[in-house]
Amino acid sequence: xxxxxxxxxxxxxxxxxxxxxxxxxxxxxxxxxxxxxxxxxxxxxxxxxxxxxxxxxxxxxxxxxxxxxxxxxxxxxxxxxxxxxxxxxxxxxxxxxxxxxxxxxxxxxxxxxxxxxxxxxxxxxxxxxxxxxxxxxxxxxxxxxxxxxxxxxxxxxxxxxxxxxxxxxxxxxxxxxxx
Numbered sequence: 514x515x516x517x518x519x520x521x522x523x524x525x526x527x528x529x530x531x532x533x534x535x536x537x538x539x540x541x542x543x544x545x546x547x548x549x550x551x552x553x554x555x556x557x558x559x560x561x562x563x564x565x566x567x568x569x570x571x572x573x574x575x576x577x578x579x580x581x582x583x584x585x586x587x588x589x590x591x592x593x594x595x596x597x598x599x600x601x602x603x604x605x606x607x608x609x610x611x612x613x614x615x616x617x618x619x620x621x622x623x624x625x626x627x628x629x630x631x632x633x634x635x636x637x638x639x640x641x642x643x644x645x646x647x648x649x650x651x652x653x654x655x656x657x658x659x660x661x662x663x664x665x666x667x668x669x670x671x672x673x674x675x676x677x678x679x680x681x682x683x684x685x686x687x688x689x690x691x692x
Contacts, residue, residue, distance in 0.1 A: 584635075588677045591636050595675060595683055598627055602673070631675070639674035639685045641667045650674055652684040662690035 601624040609617050639650050646653060646665045651674070659668050667687045674685025 584678070585680075587634060588680060588682060591631060591634055591675075591677060592682045594627070594631070598624075598631070599672060601627065634677070636675050636677050636682065639676060641670040641674070641685045641687050643667065646687070646689045650676070650681060650684055651687045651689075653689045654686050655688050656691040657688055658692070659690040664690065664692040666690045 601620065604620050605617070605624060641651065644651075644667050645663070646667055651667060654671055657668065659666075662668055666689070668690045669688040670685055671688065672686040675682045
């Protein structure tokens with residue numbers, strides 16, 4: 514713990530009294546020491562403030578990096594789940610016989626739980642059909658002439674794409690209109 518130095522802590526210099534050499538220099542020396550001590554105190558206080566601010570910035574940066582790292586680690590796992598989602602979607606698109614209603618309900622329930630899990634983790638599907646082709650989020654697998662559609666408009670989604678926040682997990686595979 515530091516003590517503040519003020520005028521009360523310094524003894525009063527003797528005026529006009531001789532120093533060791535017989536000269537009257539005792540008063541200016543005490544004033545110089547006091548000024549030097551105050552400068553040192555101010556320098557140390559300034560250093561303390563700077564180090565405190567640096568440490569606070571470091572702590573915030575480490576927290577932010579830890580959150581980002583956890584999000585990216587989760588992103589890898591979520592990306593690995595996407596082919597399973599694709600399989601469920603294909604299973605739900607197939608025609609089932611009349612005796613398969615219970616089976617279909619079970620598959621729909623599992624699919625819904627999986628979609629809810631992805632949504633809770635921040636995974637969102639990418640809009641495709643009717644949108645203009647965007648190479649940042651779409652992967653064109655074919656161009657087809659399509660009357661009534663604008664050049665570069667997505668006309669069919671072959672495989673759904675997903676994002677985790679702003680990060681692209683997987684681009685959407687699409688068919689694009691050609692004029």
